[in-house]
């Protein structure tokens with residue numbers, strides 16, 4: 001078996017937003033960094049995302065939203081994790097998120113937000129520094 | 135019984151998710167839990183689905199889950215995807231096709247990466263099957279990309295193994311012949327909406343007919359089915375064929391719980407010993423640095439690999455070097 005914990009993350013697309021280019025690019029960057037990446041596919045409810053994350057035993061959920069519903073979908077995901085006593089799963093997000101929305105999202109428990117133009121290296125580095133395999 | 139084992143037998147989702155992770159990561163303590171779970175296993179019917187990437191295995195699994203749920207059966211799915219040999223990471227995307235079952239408490243879907251450790255995939259997948267079995271799943275479906283020896287070994291733990299191909303695979307069908315044809319209990323031509331289905335059907339039929347043993351009295355003759363997984367066509371028929379195979383195992387093979395049969399036990403225990411030995415011996419000698427030292431000695435011409443191997447392995451398994 002060989003004792004080595006791998007970082008496992010899930011890249012998820014909540015809501016009706018069909019923009020998946022960014023999510024796929026992020027998933028590939030994570031894989032290239034050596035993480036095991038579960039990709040959720042499009043049109044997931046926060047409930048489905050949280051259930052899948054628990055079954056997959058991931059260390060982090062990365063939410064991607066470009067359609068403007070992040071203000072509800074992101075905090076709802078964190079809330080559901082708390083309800084399931086799974087708040088040890090870190091949540092971050094990215095996409096088209098207006099500057100003004102970021103502080104309230106962080107207050108709601110989303111640990112970091114990455115907007116367009118962020119270098120993939122920085123996105124990967126953040127996981128290495130902030131997500132430890134549990 | 136440990137707390138963990140008890141939680142798993144009671145169907146605790148988080149405990150199951152965590153134990154499968156621990157198995158995969160080779161964490162200490164898992165063996166104890168698996169020992170305790172073993173008496174609770176042997177009740178699930180295990181299906182192995184294999185085939186080249188893109189033939190529609192995950193789509194098929196998704197549909198099969200729906201059909202099994204309609205029969206009120208609970209299902210565990212293990213979806214195995216390849217680890218990148220460059221980074222050691224993996225994108226596990228099988229789940230995308232099965233997401234409609236996320237909220238169904240009777241379904242547990244878990245993605246696994248091949249990881250590429252020695253014999254590890256076979257071992258950890260079998261252990262994960264045992265965990266789903268112990269938590270009480272009626273059916274366990276294992277999806278693997280059918281290429282390597284590991285994958286073939288994995289499907290050998292299944293009660294019914296389904297080999298999936300698509301029309302127009304031509305030479306690829308020839309390629310399946312090597313090694314995997316023998317393990318197929320059911321052959322499925324998916325994407326039968328495409329051209330060339332009948333040609334593939336006759337190619338397959340020819341190859342299976344060449345395998346004479348399959349036609350001896352009382353042996354199971356692998357059927358060849360057509361399906362269109364995306365449109366849920368042929369899936370019901372596939373499940374009926376699985377039922378028939380299960381009945382065949384029951385009537386002709388001393389019960390469908392073949393994993394308790396001598397030949398299977400022999401195989402699985404043999405595999406377990408192999409991977410355990412590798413883990414213990416290779417683990418130990420890499421940790422102490424003896425392995426690297428031996429490599430250097432051979433490179434520098436101070437010794438030969440045969441002597442080095444004896445020196446490394448024999449003491450590790452308690453045999454004195456003569």
Ligand code: B12
Pocket residue numbers: 011016017018019020021022023025026061062063064065066067068092093094095096114115116117118119120123
């Ligand atoms: C390409 C594109 C499309 C493609 C999508 C193709 C696909 N499969 O993805 C198509 C043509 C289909 C499309 C359609 C639509 N689009 Co469009 N589209 C874009 C466009 C031009 C680029 C998006 C993109 O792919 N960027 C490249 C990727 C790599 O960047 P990214 O996703 O932003 O990701 C980066 C970061 O945000 C971050 N990130 C993102 N997700 C995540 C997740 C994690 C975990 C992390 C760590 C980081 C992270 O990291 C990435 C790298 O830096 C944007 C405009 C823009 N400049 O963003 C509009 C845009 C997103 N679209 C828009 C709209 C309105 C639409 C439509 C509704 C209608 C329309 N007017 O075209 C439809 C709806 C589609 C649907 N079903 O939801 C609006 C959204 C407005 C809003 N949010 O209020 C935008 C902003 C254009 C605009 N200025 O109006 N679109």
Ligand SMILES: Nc1nc2c(ncn2[C@@H]2O[C@H](COP(=O)(O)OP(=O)(O)O)[C@@H](O)[C@H]2O)c(=O)[nH]1
Pocket residue numbers: 185186187188189190191192193194228231324325326327361362363364365
């Ligand atoms: N035309 C056609 N496409 C299918 C069929 N079944 C699955 N697919 C598509 O084949 C692609 C690969 O399917 P997937 O289940 O991910 O394949 P896997 O890699 O074998 O697991 C997807 O786009 C499916 O929608 C089918 O019967 N006919």
Ligand SMILES: [Mg+2]
Pocket residue numbers: 191192193227228277
């Ligand atoms: Mg698949």
